[in-house]
Amino acid sequence: MKKNPLLQVSDLSVTFQTNGDTIRAVTGFSCQLDYGICTAIIGESGCGKSVIAHAILRLLPETALVTGSVQFKGKDLYSLSLEELNAIRGRQIGIIFQSPDRALNPTYRIYRQIDVPLRNHQVVPEKKRKDHILTTLRNVGFSHPNEAARLFPCHCSGGMNQRAVTAVVLSLLPDLIIADEPTKGLDSLRVSDVKSSLLKVKDEGRTLLLVTHDICLAQDLSEELLVMYAGEIVESGKTQDILQSPMHPYTRGLLKSLPENGFIRIPGSAPSYANMPSGCRFQDRCAYASERCNNNLELLNKNGRMVRCHLFC
Amino acid sequence: MKRGRCKRTLQDISLYLCIGVITLFFILAIIPEVFAPFPENKRFIPYMDPDTVHFLGTDDMGYDIFSLLIYAARISLLIGFCAGGFSIFIGTATGLVSGYFRGWIDDLLMALTDIVLIIPKIPAIILISAFLRPSIWILILILGFFSWETTARVVRARTLQMSTSGHVLSARSLGFSSYQILISDIVPVIFPVLLPKFMLTITGAMISEASLSFLGLSDPTMNSWGRMISDAFTHGGFIREMWWWFLPPAICISGAIISFIRIGMVYEKPGQETMVE
Numbered sequence: 001m002k003k004n005p006l007l008q009v010s011d012l013s014v015t016f017q018t019n020g021d022t023i024r025a026v027t028g029f030s031c032q033l034d035y036g037i038c039t040a041i042i043g044e045s046g047c048g049k050s051v052i053a054h055a056i057l058r059l060l061p062e063t064a065l066v067t068g069s070v071q072f073k074g075k076d077l078y079s080l081s082l083e084e085l086n087a088i089r090g091r092q093i094g095i096i097f098q099s100p101d102r103a104l105n106p107t108y109r110i111y112r113q114i115d116v117p118l119r120n121h122q123v124v125p126e127k128k129r130k131d132h133i134l135t136t137l138r139n140v141g142f143s144h145p146n147e148a149a150r151l152f153p154c155h156c157s158g159g160m161n162q163r164a165v166t167a168v169v170l171s172l173l174p175d176l177i178i179a180d181e182p183t184k185g186l187d188s189l190r191v192s193d194v195k196s197s198l199l200k201v202k203d204e205g206r207t208l209l210l211v212t213h214d215i216c217l218a219q220d221l222s223e224e225l226l227v228m229y230a231g232e233i234v235e236s237g238k239t240q241d242i243l244q245s246p247m248h249p250y251t252r253g254l255l256k257s258l259p260e261n262g263f264i265r266i267p268g269s270a271p272s273y274a275n276m277p278s279g280c281r282f283q284d285r286c287a288y289a290s291e292r293c294n295n296n297l298e299l300l301n302k303n304g305r306m307v308r309c310h311l312f313c
Numbered sequence: 314m315k316r317g318r319c320k321r322t323l324q325d326i327s328l329y330l331c332i333g334v335i336t337l338f339f340i341l342a343i344i345p346e347v348f349a350p351f352p353e354n355k356r357f358i359p360y361m362d363p364d365t366v367h368f369l370g371t372d373d374m375g376y377d378i379f380s381l382l383i384y385a386a387r388i389s390l391l392i393g394f395c396a397g398g399f400s401i402f403i404g405t406a407t408g409l410v411s412g413y414f415r416g417w418i419d420d421l422l423m424a425l426t427d428i429v430l431i432i433p434k435i436p437a438i439i440l441i442s443a444f445l446r447p448s449i450w451i452l453i454l455i456l457g458f459f460s461w462e463t464t465a466r467v468v469r470a471r472t473l474q475m476s477t478s479g480h481v482l483s484a485r486s487l488g489f490s491s492y493q494i495l496i497s498d499i500v501p502v503i504f505p506v507l508l509p510k511f512m513l514t515i516t517g518a519m520i521s522e523a524s525l526s527f528l529g530l531s532d533p534t535m536n537s538w539g540r541m542i543s544d545a546f547t548h549g550g551f552i553r554e555m556w557w558w559f560l561p562p563a564i565c566i567s568g569a570i571i572s573f574i575r576i577g578m579v580y581e582k583p584g585q586e587t588m589v590e
Contacts (some may be wrong), residue, residue, distance in 0.1 A: 046502075057486055059482060060485055061317070061477075063575070082490075083490075085488075086488040086489070086490060087488065088488070089486055089487060089488035090486060090487035090488040091486070091488060094486075094487075095486045097482070097483055097486070099479055101479075102478060102479025102480060103479045103480055103483040104480055105480045105483075105484070105497070105498055105501070106485070106501075106502060107501035107504075108501075114478060116497065116531055117487045117488070120488065120489060120493070140437060162389075166484075168483075172487070246565060285530065
């Protein structure tokens with residue numbers, strides 16, 4: 001019997017109402033996260049990756065109009081009361097935010113940053129709490145956790161704060177961890193620290209949703225890959241399959257823009273979210289664009305891979 | 314460089330001096346009987362000049378002015394602190410709720426704040442004090458009620474700013490309720506704004522109390538510094554040029570006000586909010 005997915009996102013669309021403009025940040029996003037699997041979402045800046053991460057936990061501002069459904073362990077997160085949702089937030093779904101310096105309370109020491117959510121969710125008994133906090137700090141790469149626990153965020157480097165944010169989330173032992181650009185702004189040494197702590201999370205059998213620009217990180221950690229462009233998925237499937245033989249012209253362009261593939265940039269820029277073209281959103285930048293690209297197209301199943309392109313019709 | 318160090322040393326000296334003044338007033342307010350040479354109600358010959366027994370002479374009723382000055386610290390500080398605390402509590406609660414929840418509750422609370430803001434304070438306080446029974450607690454309530462609106466405005470502005478900040482979003486993602494976020498994530502960060510406001514409100518309440526006492530609208534049974542100046546004015550202290558009667562309480566009020574403001578200024582320096590635990 002097939003086990004139910006941990007998270008099922010169906011036809012998620014996010015629209016922001018600003019002064020007179022309607023910004024369609026995400027359109028028809030669907031995905032399924034199975035237990036113990038790492039799924040990565042890649043795409044260029046502003047394609048809606050972080051909006052999806054925030055939308056899953058209902059963290060978007062009131063100006064956002066969200067449609068579709070987000071089912072976690074069979075419960076629709078958008079039909080839960082705030083109290084029920086707060087019991088899931090952090091404890092069952094944790095999110096590691098980008099910009100760790102801003103994600104930590106500036107008035108708390110690192111120890112208290114971890115201790116307060118632990119007490120709130122009563123994850124471990126009080127007697128074991130201190131050991132749990134210090135072990136978590138050690139697991140995310142602090143070689144001297146006692147000293148690190150006494151620091152304020154303003155005393156820490158960007159890398160230390162990134163590890164502290166990761167420790168806050170991991171200490172609550174959530175089933176699903178959403179990592180939103182966990183390696184943004186870190187040097188290669190710190191990137192490898194973050195990578196090893198996320199690998200440890202995977203080894204513990206937890207589910208990971210990785211939102212990143214870093215294709216190498218996605219390659220090393222994820223089994224499933226979703227490629228996004230202008231608020232919609234353009235290609236999805238097994239990570240190795242997509243990276244070895246990309247199908248969508250955007251995915252191909254994205255991989256060609258990597259330094260090891262010659263830094264060849266995709267010409268043009270992403271369309272305006274307030275004035276999205278009909279049909280394929282990539283057509284203005286696509287070398288294979290034709291008349292039929294003006295027609296709307298659903299994701300096509302091509303040998304187990306999902307791709308949104310008329311070339312494969 | 315040298316000039317900067319000199320300026321900093323002077324600032325440090327002034328700060329320690331002000332902390333010393335407030336500490337002294339607090340000790341006097343808590344245990345006046347230890348420092349006052351005579352009990353508050355012991356009478357001597359009226360209108361005595363200062364001498365070695367009565368350092369500031371005696372008033373029209375024969376009370377020792379130096380002892381009265383020490384006992385008066387209790388009422389003046391009590392009114393200042395209680396009215397300041399009451400005002401800060403209402404202002405902070407209003408600003409936090411208004412700035413965090415926004416929507417109709419923000420509109421309602423800010424409309425209420427605007428109404429209190431446009432009421433002419435001193436005439437309103439005089440009017441209400443004249444109609445109500447003179448009592449220290451009524452005075453505290455009146456002074457507190459008419460001084461919370463600027464705190465509410467400042468707290469609302471900071472809360473609006475903080476409610477969209479990264480660490481508040483992070484707290485929401487960790488499952489904290491709105492109440493927990495307000496208390497644990499917003500109040501500690503806006504504390505550097507609250508402390509100077511608290512100090513300013515204390516000084517405002519002390520000045521208002523002195524003004525009301527001077528106008529004879531305070532409780533006649535309570536002895537405060539403002540009351541002493543009023544007594545000196547109405548009972549011949551000014552006519553007889555008894556400066557030792559009206560000048561010491563005026564110096565005490567001024568000293569306390571300057572000291573409170575100086576201490577409050579410590580947290581007004583930018584960039585210190587991240588260091589507050």
